Amino acid sequence: MSIMNEPFLLSNLIDLQEIDNQIFKLEKDKKGSESVIRLMHLESEFNEITKKIQIQKNEIQDYYKESDNIATSKKSISQKIISIKAKLEDQSLDSNDLINYTKQKESNELQLSQLETKLNILNRNNLDELNEINLLTDSLDEIKVDLIEVSKLVKSEWKNIDQKLAVYETEKKSMLSNFPQKAQELYDELKSRGVDVIAAYRLDNNQCGCCGVDLTTSELDLIFSTEFQQCPYCGGILV
Numbered sequence: 017m018s019i020m021n022e023p024f025l026l027s028n029l030i031d032l033q034e035i036d037n038q039i040f041k042l043e044k045d046k047k048g049s050e051s052v053i054r055l056m057h058l059e060s061e062f063n064e065i066t067k068k069i070q071i072q073k074n075e076i077q078d079y080y081k082e083s084d085n086i087a088t089s090k091k092s093i094s095q096k097i098i099s100i101k102a103k104l105e106d107q108s109l110d111s112n113d114l115i116n117y118t119k120q121k122e123s124n125e126l127q128l129s130q131l132e133t134k135l136n137i138l139n140r141n142n143l144d145e146l147n148e149i150n151l152l153t154d155s156l157d158e159i160k161v162d163l164i165e166v167s168k169l170v171k172s173e174w175k176n177i178d179q180k181l182a183v184y185e186t187e188k189k190s191m192l193s194n195f196p197q198k199a200q201e202l203y204d205e206l207k208s209r210g211v212d213v214i215a216a217y218r219l220d221n222n223q224c225g226c227c228g229v230d231l232t233t234s235e236l237d238l239i240f241s242t243e244f245q246q247c248p249y250c251g252g253i254l255v
């Protein structure tokens with residue numbers, strides 16, 4: 017690669033910083049874009065409503081127990097009726113069996129209708145709670161639809177950002193391969209110290225391009241006599 021042979025210039029640090037800023041901006045977008053915020057909002061809404069439904073259901077847990085029992089009984093009685101009906105189809109039944117099975121069938125049908133009534137009364141007695149749960153479930157379903165839609169959006173946004181990030185990361189890597197170790201270490205050190213602007217050009221009116229402080233001629237002379245031309249006030253590198 018020809019870039020390996022290019023001489024290192026302090027202005028390369030400005031380019032590196034520019035790339036780092038872009039990377040920082042993209043990572044910030046990734047965490048805080050409008051859709052990400054909407055997604056987080058929807059998720060918390062989803063959790064909230066799920067919790068509400070659970071609380072409501074807990075409040076009427078006797079209802080659920082009872083209605084489950086009724087459903088189980090109804091199922092077993094219905095099956096009994098089906099099998100009795102099958103027996104009644106048999107042409108070879110004698111009259112005793114016929115009477116017997118018919119009675120059994122009627123008795124089971126009566127039980128079934130009594131269970132229906134019981135269930136209706138049970139439902140009526142818990143109507144308000146059940147309506148509330150239905151409303152909550154409906155809004156949960158709506159949120160689910162939104163969640164899926166926004167998740168897709170976020171995913172495609174992230175894919176887009178990741179592609180851009182990869183380009184910058186590659187560029188950064190290739191740039192760093194051309195950096196002397198000392199320059200790299202200084203850059204990292206200033207960055208970890210939280211220096212806002214690590215490297216910048218000197219401003220026309222003798223101000224530090226990094227922190228904006230006014231520099232005297234002798235300060236400037238001193239700065240430019242050192243290898244990394246750091247501002248004594250902010251530590252930034254003056255190019």
Ligand SMILES: [Zn+2]
Nearest residue numbers: 224227247250
């Ligand atoms: Zn400065």
